Amino acid sequence: MATTEEIRTQLADLVNDVAGVPVEDVQLDKSFVDDLDVDSLAMVEIIVGCEDAFGVTIPDEESKNLKTVGDAVAYIEQHS
């Protein structure tokens, strides 16, 4: 079972790859949209990337609730 920090690190690499956000900025308290400037299309790609990388399923109705990096990490921890 991956630790919170391991999931955050892997997610940070994904966000960097998709949206060009520096990995050190991808912290648990950051909002994808408001702090990291991730737009809606990039967010969809990050969700798809999380499904591949962490083996979780994130339905559209759930993805709307993943506002912060911490929300995404918690979802992955609970569902992987």
Added chain:
Amino acid sequence: MALVTSKGAPYARVMGLGAAVPSRVVDNAEMCTYIDSSDEWIQQRTGIVERRWVSEGETVESLSLDAARQAIAHAGLTPSDIDAVIISTISHLVQTPSLAAIVAAKIGCTDAAAFDIAAACAGFCYGLAQAESLVRSGAATHVVVIGAETLSKLTDHHDRSTAFLFADAAGAAVVGPSETSAMSPVVWGSDGHQADVIQMTRTWSEAVDEGKPSQVAMAGQQVFRWATGFIADATSRILEASGLAPDELDLFVPHQANNRITDAMLRHLKLPETVTVARSIKKYGNTSAASIPLALVELIESGEAKSGDTCLMIGFGAGLVYAGQVITVP
């Protein structure tokens, strides 16, 4: 007495290509007079700078004729050599007769088999798969495949989710016999459970009853999710089915749906940097069934694609449907 059966060619190949676009350019500045948006937003979200819309005298038929004539000439053939015409279109707004029958006659493909197919943005690759099978089975010798759309006639120009995307064009290919392999097995499929993701706003009878047009509506984020996940995987399967190693691929020509989808596919596919990627959406927008041949013709004309290059194509769209194959550029 045994029935005679047809005997086809050992392989099929694309022999010629053609493309046609309307003369009228609609740039993002004009687009923003129809929708509340900006040039920067449209470019950032789609990569589109301008697109073409038909004007007086230009139709899905005239674009098809233009593209098909170019493809036949490029193949070094004459219309009488063509014995089948397949058109993929959703823009020929009568149920019957088919656009293919009309185009075949007007080009001079006398007595050619002719039919339309409905496979939306995957239509060109669906048509190529059919043409390849017809040539190899012996049912036809030279097949013209056309993808043609005038989506400007089927789009609500004030719809912020579609107005800036869809545009008009036609692209065509001639498929004929070959002594060597030049088209890989098609990888294709459909998922009608997602039929509502891209659909028309009403049936034709409802349009008549309500006095309102039927137009293409799209749930953009759902399409994006499908395209960047499932379709990116399908693209890997096409390459695998072709038997080519990634570094043997010269060109990647995905349906020009959105540059952001192409970007996401590339992150997924990790193709070598030597592969040239089609980006004609910048000049022509999303032209549905026409986008792949249009993009390939543009690469040939610019010198970025040359005869003998290997080209991976993938079409995907309403249905949902998808199809793709690797071809050798004529």
